[in-house]
Amino acid sequence: MNQARHRGAVHGPTHLFRHVVAGPVLPVLIVLVVILVDLAGGAGMIWLPLLAAGPALAASTNEPRGVLCIGLFAALLGGLLGIRDGVPAHELMAVLSALAAVTLASGLASALRGRRERVLAAVRSVAEAAQHALLKPVPEIVGPFQTAVRYSAAAAEARIGGDLYALVDTPYGVRLIVGDVRGKGLPAVSTAALVLGVFREAAYDEPDLLTVVDRIERSLARNLGADDFVTAVVAGHPRAGQLEVVNCGHAPPLLVRSASAAVTAVESSRPAPPLGLRALTDETPSLQVLPFADGDQLLLYTDGVTEARDHGRAFYPLAEGLARHVSDAPARTLDALHDELLAHVGGRLHDDAALLLIRKPAAVGPGIPQPAPSELLLDDQAI
Known part of the structure; x- marks a missing residue:
C-alpha cells in the first residue's frame, strides 16, 4: 500500500531535484554560472577561483572519475577565459594550480566516501539478513x-x-x-x-x-x-x-x-x-x-x-x-x-x-x- 501511495511521486519534481543534485548536473551548472558571470562582468581573476566549487561539490555525489572530469572541464574553461581576459600568466597558473589541488583533494574525498558507502552497504546487508532471520x-x-x-x-x-x-x-x-x-x-x-x-x-x-x-x-x-x-x-x-x-x-x-x-x-x-x-x-x-x-x-x-x-x-x-x-x-x-x-x-x-x-x-x-x-x-x- 505504501509503495503504491508513493509510486506516483517517483517521477515528480522531488525525484528530478534529487537526480540533479546527486548527478554531475549541479557541479557543471556551477562552473557554467561562474563562467557566465565572468563573461558578463569582464572581471577576470575575481571570479575564476570560484571554479573550484564545481569539483568540490562533485566530491559529495560523484565517483572520483566524475570529480576529475568536472575539474578538467573547469580548468579548460578557466584557462580559456583567463587568456581571453588577459590575466597575467603567473596569476592564471596560480588559479589553475589551486583548481587542480582542489580537484585532486575532492577526488580523494570521493574515493573515501565511496569506500564508506560500500562498508555501510555491507553492514546494512547484514542487518537485512538478521531482520529476515528474526522477522x-x-x-x-x-x-x-x-x-x-x-x-x-x-x-x-x-x-x-x-x-x-x-x-x-x-x-x-x-x-x-x-x-x-x-x-x-x-x-x-x-x-x-x-x-x-x-x-x-x-x-x-x-x-x-x-x-x-x-x-x-x-x-x-x-x-x-x-x-x-x-x-x-x-x-x-x-x-x-x-x-x-x-x-x-x-x-x-x-x-x-x-x-x-x-x-x-x-x-x-x-x-x-x-x-x-x-x-x-x-x-x-x-x-x-x-x-x-x-x-x-x-x-x-x-x-x-x-x-x-x-x-x-x-x-x-x-x-x-x-x-x-x-x-x-x-x-x-x-x-x-x-x-x-x-x-x-x-x-x-x-x-x-x-x-x-x-x-x-x-x-x-x-x-x-x-x-x-x-x-x-x-x-x-x-x-
Missing part, C-alpha cells in the same frame, strides 16, 4: 483471526531492536506476545530474541498460558542483569469465544466490541511486575479471561505509541484514534492509526512504536489456507 511477515490470517502489524523505528536506518511481538498458531490455539525491552541497541536485540525464542517453544509445549509466562520469566532471570527487564502482554485463544490475557507491566491492550464499537482498556485485575523482576516482589501474573465474540478486535502496542508527543507536548490519544479509524479490515485500521501517529509527532517518532491488531471475523471461508506461524522482532521500517 517474518505477518499473514493476513492467523488461525481464526485477521491480523495486521505496523512498526515505526525512531532511527531512520533502524532494522531491528527492542520492541518485539509474535503470533503463533499452536495446538492450544493462537498465542501472541507484544513486549518492550528496557534499553536499546544490541543488548536489547539480544534480549528480545531470547524472549521470542522462549515464547515460541513454550507456546507450543505448554497448555497453560501462565506456564508460558513462567518459562519466559525463568529464562530472563538467568540471563538478564539486575536492572534489565521486559514489559509484555501475552494472550491466547484457547477456545471459541474466549481470550486469555496475561499482563506483565505493559500498557493495557485495547478491546473493541463489535456490537457497540466501544474501545475499552483491558486493565489487569492484579498488576504484575515486568518479566525479569519477579524475584523483587511477591506479585505474580494473573490470567484474565475475556469474552471475544465474532467481530471483536484487540489492539496490542508498545509505549512508543502512547508516549508520542506533538509540538505542544500532548500525548497521542490512541484509544480515541482507534475509535475513529476502526474498521472490518485490521490493515486499513492500522494504516490510518500509523499515519495519524506520524502526523501527531510531526513526521518522526522519538521512540520505536509497534501496533498489533487481531480481529475475529464472523466467518472464515472454506478456501482460506492456514498460514505458518510467524514471529516478529522489531526495532525501530519502517513501515
Whole structure:
C-alpha cells in the first residue's frame, strides 16, 4: 500500500531535484554560472577561483572519475577565459594550480566516501539478513483471526531492536506476545530474541498460558542483569469465544466490541511486575479471561505509541484514534492509526512504536489456507 501511495511521486519534481543534485548536473551548472558571470562582468581573476566549487561539490555525489572530469572541464574553461581576459600568466597558473589541488583533494574525498558507502552497504546487508532471520511477515490470517502489524523505528536506518511481538498458531490455539525491552541497541536485540525464542517453544509445549509466562520469566532471570527487564502482554485463544490475557507491566491492550464499537482498556485485575523482576516482589501474573465474540478486535502496542508527543507536548490519544479509524479490515485500521501517529509527532517518532491488531471475523471461508506461524522482532521500517 505504501509503495503504491508513493509510486506516483517517483517521477515528480522531488525525484528530478534529487537526480540533479546527486548527478554531475549541479557541479557543471556551477562552473557554467561562474563562467557566465565572468563573461558578463569582464572581471577576470575575481571570479575564476570560484571554479573550484564545481569539483568540490562533485566530491559529495560523484565517483572520483566524475570529480576529475568536472575539474578538467573547469580548468579548460578557466584557462580559456583567463587568456581571453588577459590575466597575467603567473596569476592564471596560480588559479589553475589551486583548481587542480582542489580537484585532486575532492577526488580523494570521493574515493573515501565511496569506500564508506560500500562498508555501510555491507553492514546494512547484514542487518537485512538478521531482520529476515528474526522477522517474518505477518499473514493476513492467523488461525481464526485477521491480523495486521505496523512498526515505526525512531532511527531512520533502524532494522531491528527492542520492541518485539509474535503470533503463533499452536495446538492450544493462537498465542501472541507484544513486549518492550528496557534499553536499546544490541543488548536489547539480544534480549528480545531470547524472549521470542522462549515464547515460541513454550507456546507450543505448554497448555497453560501462565506456564508460558513462567518459562519466559525463568529464562530472563538467568540471563538478564539486575536492572534489565521486559514489559509484555501475552494472550491466547484457547477456545471459541474466549481470550486469555496475561499482563506483565505493559500498557493495557485495547478491546473493541463489535456490537457497540466501544474501545475499552483491558486493565489487569492484579498488576504484575515486568518479566525479569519477579524475584523483587511477591506479585505474580494473573490470567484474565475475556469474552471475544465474532467481530471483536484487540489492539496490542508498545509505549512508543502512547508516549508520542506533538509540538505542544500532548500525548497521542490512541484509544480515541482507534475509535475513529476502526474498521472490518485490521490493515486499513492500522494504516490510518500509523499515519495519524506520524502526523501527531510531526513526521518522526522519538521512540520505536509497534501496533498489533487481531480481529475475529464472523466467518472464515472454506478456501482460506492456514498460514505458518510467524514471529516478529522489531526495532525501530519502517513501515
